[in-house]
Amino acid sequence: MLGIGLLDAFLLETLPAVAAADSRQLPAGGYDDRRLSLTALRPRIYTRSEWGARPPRERAQILHRPPRNIVVHHTATPNYPDESLHHAYWLSRWIQRHHMRVRGWADAGQQLTISRGGHVMEGRNRSLSAIRSGRLAVGAQVRGYNRTTIGIENEGTYMEDEVPRRLWVSLERVCAWLCAQYELDPFRAIVGHRDFAATDCPGDVLYAMLPDLRRGVAARLERSTRRARPKKQRAGKKADARASHPDADAAPTPSTSPTPRPSAPETPSSPSPSPDATTASPRPAPTNPSTPPQAPGNAYRLPLLDL
Numbered sequence: 069m070l071g072i073g074l075l076d077a078f079l080l081e082t083l084p085a086v087a088a089a090d091s092r093q094l095p096a097g098g099y100d101d102r103r104l105s106l107t108a109l110r111p112r113i114y115t116r117s118e119w120g121a122r123p124p125r126e127r128a129q130i131l132h133r134p135p136r137n138i139v140v141h142h143t144a145t146p147n148y149p150d151e152s153l154h155h156a157y158w159l160s161r162w163i164q165r166h167h168m169r170v171r172g173w174a175d176a177g178q179q180l181t182i183s184r185g186g187h188v189m190e191g192r193n194r195s196l197s198a199i200r201s202g203r204l205a206v207g208a209q210v211r212g213y214n215r216t217t218i219g220i221e222n223e224g225t226y227m228e229d230e231v232p233r234r235l236w237v238s239l240e241r242v243c244a245w246l247c248a249q250y251e252l253d254p255f256r257a258i259v260g261h262r263d264f265a266a267t268d269c270p271g272d273v274l275y276a277m278l279p280d281l282r283r284g285v286a287a288r289l290e291r292s293t294r295r296a297r298p299k300k301q302r303a304g305k306k307a308d309a310r311a312s313h314p315d316a317d318a319a320p321t322p323s324t325s326p327t328p329r330p331s332a333p334e335t336p337s338s339p340s341p342s343p344d345a346t347t348a349s350p351r352p353a354p355t356n357p358s359t360p361p362q363a364p365g366n367a368y369r370l371p372l373l374d375l
Contacts, residue, residue, distance in 0.1 A: 106245070106248055106249060108292045108295060109241065109244050109245040109248050109288065109289075109292050110245055111188050111238060111241045111242050111245055112188065113180070113188045113189065113190055113196060114153075114156070114157070114160075114187060114188065114189045114190065115190050115196060116189075116190050116193065118157070118189075119156070119157040119160040119161060119189050120157060120161055121160070121161070121164055121176075121193070122161075122164060122165075122168075124174050124175035124192075124193045125168070125174040125175065126174045126175075127193060127194060128174075128175065128192050128193050128194045128195070128198075128205040128206055128207070129205070129206040130194060130198050130203050130204070130205055130206075131203060131204045131206060131215060132203055133203065133204065134202055134203070134204060134249075134250035134251070134252070135204050135216055135217050135218040135250065135252075136216045136217065136252075136257065137213075137216065137217045137218075137257050137258070137259050138217070138218055138219075138220065138243055138246055138247070138252070138257050138258050138259070139209060139210055139213075139217045139218065139219045139220070139259055139260070139261055139263075139264070140220055140222065140239070140258065140259070140260050140261065140270045140274065140275075140278065140281070141178065141209065141219055141220065141221045141222060141260075141261050141269050141270050142221070142222050142223075142224055142225060142226050142269055142270040142271045142274055143159075143163065143181075143221050143222065143223050143224060143225075144225050144268075144269065144271075145159075145223060145224065145225065146224075146225070147184065147224045147225060147229050148184065148223075148224075150184075150185070151183070151184055151185025151186070151232070151234060152185060153185070153187050155183065155185065156181075156183035156185060156187035156189060156223075157189075159181065159183055159189075159223055160176070160181055160189045160191070163176055163178075163181060163191070163221065164176040164191075167208070171208075173208050174208075175192050175193050176191045176192050177191070177192065177207050177208035177209045177219070178191040178192065178207055178209045178219040178220065178221040179191050179192050179195040179199070179205060179207050179209075179218050179219055179220070180195065180218075180219070180220045180221070180242060181220070181221040181222075181223070182220060182221070182222050182223065182235055182238050182239055182242065183223045183235070184223045184224055184232045184234070184235050185232075185234050185235070186232070186234030186235050186237060186238040187238070188238055188242055191207070191219075191221065192205055192207045192208075193205070195207070199218075199246065199249055199250075200249070202249060202250060204218060207219055209221075209261075210261060210264050210265065211265065212264070213264050217264075218246065219261075220239065220242060220243070222235055222239060222270065222274065223235070225271060226270060226271030226272070226273040226274040226275075227268060227271045227272050227273065228272070228273065229273065230273060231273060231274055231277065236277075239281065240281060240284045240285055240288065241288065243258055243281060243285045244284075244285045244288035244289055244292070247285055247289060248289060248292065254281075254282045254285040254286050254289070255282050255286065258278060258281060258282050258285065259278070260274075260275045260278055262275060
């Protein structure tokens with residue numbers, strides 16, 4: 069990912085042009101609010117050059133439209149205890165090598181990867197630049213639906229084990245950023261791999277947490293919207309107050325009345341307690357992703373990196 073300062077400059081220069089060419093409706097606050105909201109939600113994403121990606125066999129195709137769904141995967145790799153950035157870089161190189169050598173793909177299949185330590189990496193080539201411009205770099209992560217989905221690989225296997233806290237926080241933030249960037253409804257957009265195919269991915273534990281993920285993403289989006297224009301709102305309130313009270317700015321007239329003596333403090337009362345991409349045939353796209361279908365009874369374990 070570009071540095072924080074460089075990305076801010078990138079957003080300032082490109083968002084107005086991108087939005088002008090985009091027919092989708094912007095939030096009521098306009099371009100400034102959208103830019104501030106995206107900046108607040110934007111995670112730190114390590115680029116392919118940072119983690120040492122090899123050149124792809126071909127450049128990813130870019131679709132000039134957003135995806136419909138954000139697909140949550142798990143890598144089905146061991147749950148390594150190493151949460152370092154060094155390990156995250158190794159993971160991204162390993163995934164790319166596996167996809168290119170073993171699966172014969174042109175590059176890593178997923179657009180984004182999150183390590184168990186919460187480090188977020190760019191996956192398939194051109195993915196990060198496509199996301200920033202509201203477009204989609206076509207990946208290889210859900211057979212039959214790669215042109216309408218963007219995939220996030222989460223390191224580990226989550227059939228029984230818990231999801232690490234750092235990974236979860238990063239996943240929530242990445243999904244919020246993607247929903248804001250693509251103007252997606254988290255309750256409809258965020259789905260699991262098994263919603264499209266007969267697979268264990270993203271694991272029983274992580275899949276069961278998707279409703280919490282949708283709610284957490286929605287809360288982040290709401291907070292970012294409220295914080296977008298705090299200074300302008302305060303300035304507007306002050307202006308309205310001055311308009312309704314024209315003498316508010318006048319110097320106060322000193323009072324000749326004696327200053328009252330303070331009364332004895334009251335004895336405080338005791339406070340009352342507060343209340344508490346698989347090889348199986350693709351399934352049809354879920355008609356109501358907010359209540360995803362349950363995993364099939366004959367779901368099978370796929371090999372490592374269940375894409």
